[in-house]
Amino acid sequence: xxxxxGNNLPRVRAANQSSILRMVYHCAPITRADIAxxxxxxxxxxxxxxxxxxxxxxxxxxxxxxxxDQRSGRKSRLLDIVPQARRYVGVEMRGTDSTxxxxxxxxxxxxxxxxxxxxxxxxxxxxxxxxxxxxxxxELKLGFDDIDALGFCLPGLxxxxxxxxxxxxxxxxxxxxxxxxxRRRLDFHKPICVENNACARACGxxxxxxxxxNDVPTFAYLFIHTGIACPLILNTxxxxxxxxxxxxxxxxxxxxxxxQCTCGNHGCLxxxxxxxxxxxxxxxxxxxxxxxxxxxxxxxxxxxAMAxxxxxxxxxxxxxxxxxxxxxxxxxxxIANIVNFTCPHALLIDGELFQSPANRRQLLxxxxxxxxxxxxxxxxxxxxxxxxxxxxxxxxxVAIAHGLxxxxx
Ligand SMILES: [Zn+2]
Numbered sequence: 352x353x354x355x356x357g358n359n360l361p362r363v364r365a366a367n368q369s370s371i372l373r374m375v376y377h378c379a380p381i382t383r384a385d386i387a388x389x390x391x392x393x394x395x396x397x398x399x400x401x402x403x404x405x406x407x408x409x410x411x412x413x414x415x416x417x418x419x420d421q422r423s424g425r426k427s428r429l430l431d432i433v434p435q436a437r438r439y440v441g442v443e444m445r446g447t448d449s450t451x452x453x454x455x456x457x458x459x460x461x462x463x464x465x466x467x468x469x470x471x472x473x474x475x476x477x478x479x480x481x482x483x484x485x486x487x488x489x490e491l492k493l494g495f496d497d498i499d500a501l502g503f504c505l506p507g508l509x510x511x512x513x514x515x516x517x518x519x520x521x522x523x524x525x526x527x528x529x530x531x532x533x534r535r536r537l538d539f540h541k542p543i544c545v546e547n548n549a550c551a552r553a554c555g556x557x558x559x560x561x562x563x564x565n566d567v568p569t570f571a572y573l574f575i576h577t578g579i580a581c582p583l584i585l586n587t588x589x590x591x592x593x594x595x596x597x598x599x600x601x602x603x604x605x606x607x608x609x610x611q612c613t614c615g616n617h618g619c620l621x622x623x624x625x626x627x628x629x630x631x632x633x634x635x636x637x638x639x640x641x642x643x644x645x646x647x648x649x650x651x652x653x654x655x656a657m658a659x660x661x662x663x664x665x666x667x668x669x670x671x672x673x674x675x676x677x678x679x680x681x682x683x684x685x686i687a688n689i690v691n692f693t694c695p696h697a698l699l700i701d702g703e704l705f706q707s708p709a710n711r712r713q714l715l716x717x718x719x720x721x722x723x724x725x726x727x728x729x730x731x732x733x734x735x736x737x738x739x740x741x742x743x744x745x746x747x748x749v750a751i752a753h754g755l756x757x758x759x760x
Contacts, residue, residue: 683717
């Protein structure tokens with residue numbers, strides 16, 4: 352839906368306003384004439400709506416002026432949204448820790464905080480996360496009245512329509528009504544959006560990394576963490592940042608006789624290349640006395656961190672080298688399959704493994720060798736710097752995108 356024609360005037364007006372605001376948000380700086388042209392609406396309609404939005408404090412005229420219109424010779428002012436007009440809370444609850452941030456309309460972070468979880472229990476994690484949000488708002492001297500919407504993300508299969516987490520097998524969380532439980536705990540009555548944490552990161556990239564993505568019509572976001580996911584995103588003026596595919600790439604079978612996965616199958620991508628799988632394999636190697644360099648880097652009996660594993664790999668630990676090499680190789684083949692199947696214009700790669708330049712090189716080398724020659728070969732591979740808060744910020748992006756989409760409903 353882009354704009355609505357018909358007799359129901361208030362509805363038409365609201366739908367037009369929503370399309371116009373979305374256009375300003377995603378294409379700023381932009382002139383009124385450009386918006387009219389792109390939406391197929393008349394200039395007076397745009398002018399009236401923009402005036403209302405300026406009066407409301409949602410949209411502003413920028414000081415810089417666009418060069419004169421060639422035909423009329425008139426100069427037209429460039430428009431943008433007012434970043435301070437709205438505020439959002441974004442939260443990521445991973446079960447091991449939680450992060451929260453408050454952003455403005457453009458996703459600029461006004462404040463952020465994190466807390467570690469001492470327990471895997473769902474209720475415990477939710478209590479702890481909601482406390483984190485309350486404390487963060489108090490620190491920023493904000494109340495829930497100052498917040499326009501809240502985005503909440505977590506790993507697992509999420510039903511975004513109902514806000515219910517369907518399953519997160521590794522934590523034994525099934526059918527958890529996140530939307531209801533968060534609303535009750537925070538007593539927050541404005542929109543709450545619940546999303547999978549890889550999809551939230553993809554939404555964040557779509558909204559906040561416009562320059563880097565150079566307005567690509569489609570991109571995929573490969574998120575490699577304790578699990579692996581790869582949502583596919585469609586960017587058009589009417590459905591910016593909409594998730595059109597969020598298949599379970601983590602459970603794509605890469606080695607049918609490979610190690611067992613948390614899903615019960617064997618040789619899933621996640622069972623070889625996720626940080627959980629890599630850490631488990633390194634612990635096996637440590638137990639067998641096969642990883643001397645890693646042993647010297649981490650305390651006995653404790654699971655090594657990915658940073659230590661990368662350090663041991665770089666220092667030439669033979670066992671760690673083989674484990675990481677297999678993980679990266681398998682991811683490279685998976686990327687080739689993703690590209691062959693979906694042909695995204697860009698593929699963002701977000702995983703701690705790829706802080707190592709050698710791993711980046713190996714990954715792209717394997718991927719390029721396995722991408723079918725008849726596939727459109729212009730996918731742009733972009734490595735994302737891992738950031739503790741990218742999930743929380745992505746959750747805020749989900750809330751912003753939802754707000755831009757529903758004005759008309
Ligand atoms: Zn699996």
